[in-house]
Amino acid sequence: MTRAALAMIVAAGVSLAAPVAMAQDVLVLAAASTKNAVEKLATQFKAKTGASITSSFAASSAMAKQIENGAPADIFISADLDWMDYLQKRNLIKTDSRVNLLGNELVVVVPKGATVKPDLSKGGRLAEQLGDGRLATGDPSNVPVGKYARAALETLGQWTAIEPKLARADSVRAALVLVSRGEVPMGIVYRTDAAIDPGVEVAAAFPPDSYPAIVYPAALTATSQSGQAGAFLDYLKSPEGMAVWKEFGFVPAPKAP
Known part of the structure; x- marks a missing residue:
C-alpha cells in the first residue's frame, strides 16, 4: 500500500490496527489550518531533496486520535498544545523532537x-x-x-x-x-x-x-521509520521554512511565559 493510499484512509477516518513500514517518503498528519503552507513546503522540500511528502489534514483532535489508533504517520502538527500533550502522555511522539513551531490569531x-x-x-x-x-x-x-x-x-x-x-x-x-x-x-x-x-x-x-496564546507544536511520531522525516521537520522550522509560514500569515510561536 502506498503512502498516498494510507493518507486517503486516514483522511476518511478509518483506523488502522498497526503502523506499516514504508520507504523514505514522509507522511504528515496536520491541523487543517496548516494545509496550504504545508503543501507548499512539501513541494519545495521535494525539489531540494527528492523526498516525497504525503500530507493529510483535519482537526488536530482527529489526527491525534488516528495516530493513537495506529495510523501510520511520521510527523504530527497540532493547532494547540493539548493534542500534542495527549500523544506525548501516551508515548506516541518522540519527545526530543517536539518544537513549538507557530502562532496565530x-x-x-x-x-x-x-x-x-x-x-x-x-x-x-x-x-x-x-x-x-x-x-x-x-x-x-x-x-x-x-x-x-x-x-x-x-x-x-x-x-x-x-x-x-x-x-x-x-x-x-x-x-x-x-x-x-x-x-x-x-x-x-x-x-x-x-x-x-x-x-x-x-x-x-x-x-x-x-484567549490562551495559539501555539502550533510539531513532533516526530514514535513509530516514524522514514529517514527523511527528521529532515523535513528541520526544514519546517528553518529560515526558509519560516518564510513560507510567514507568507501564509503564521507568526513564530509565542515564547513560553
Missing part, C-alpha cells in the same frame, strides 16, 4: 461584502447581531479553534448567549466554508484561514488577552 469572519461589525466588547451584543443565524467555529469540545473561541467568548462574558447559536464544525476549514458560502453570517477562525478564502473577510479580531 483568532478572528471573526463574515461573508465578503457583509457590513456587520461584530461586537467583541465585554458583555457585548454578538448573539443579538446573529439574529436567527448561527456562528460557525470548530466544535469547542475537541477542535482547537473552537476551544480558543470558547475561551475568548467566556472572557468577554458572551459565551452563555452564543453557545446555543453555534454551528459546530469538525475543523476550522469546515467552519470557514460555512461562512464563505453564506450559510452562516459569522464564523470564528484563525487569521491565516481568513486570508486564503476570497469569499470571506475579517470583520473583527479578538483581544489577544481574551
Whole structure:
C-alpha cells in the first residue's frame, strides 16, 4: 500500500490496527489550518531533496486520535498544545523532537461584502447581531479553534448567549466554508484561514488577552521509520521554512511565559 493510499484512509477516518513500514517518503498528519503552507513546503522540500511528502489534514483532535489508533504517520502538527500533550502522555511522539513551531490569531469572519461589525466588547451584543443565524467555529469540545473561541467568548462574558447559536464544525476549514458560502453570517477562525478564502473577510479580531496564546507544536511520531522525516521537520522550522509560514500569515510561536 502506498503512502498516498494510507493518507486517503486516514483522511476518511478509518483506523488502522498497526503502523506499516514504508520507504523514505514522509507522511504528515496536520491541523487543517496548516494545509496550504504545508503543501507548499512539501513541494519545495521535494525539489531540494527528492523526498516525497504525503500530507493529510483535519482537526488536530482527529489526527491525534488516528495516530493513537495506529495510523501510520511520521510527523504530527497540532493547532494547540493539548493534542500534542495527549500523544506525548501516551508515548506516541518522540519527545526530543517536539518544537513549538507557530502562532496565530483568532478572528471573526463574515461573508465578503457583509457590513456587520461584530461586537467583541465585554458583555457585548454578538448573539443579538446573529439574529436567527448561527456562528460557525470548530466544535469547542475537541477542535482547537473552537476551544480558543470558547475561551475568548467566556472572557468577554458572551459565551452563555452564543453557545446555543453555534454551528459546530469538525475543523476550522469546515467552519470557514460555512461562512464563505453564506450559510452562516459569522464564523470564528484563525487569521491565516481568513486570508486564503476570497469569499470571506475579517470583520473583527479578538483581544489577544481574551484567549490562551495559539501555539502550533510539531513532533516526530514514535513509530516514524522514514529517514527523511527528521529532515523535513528541520526544514519546517528553518529560515526558509519560516518564510513560507510567514507568507501564509503564521507568526513564530509565542515564547513560553
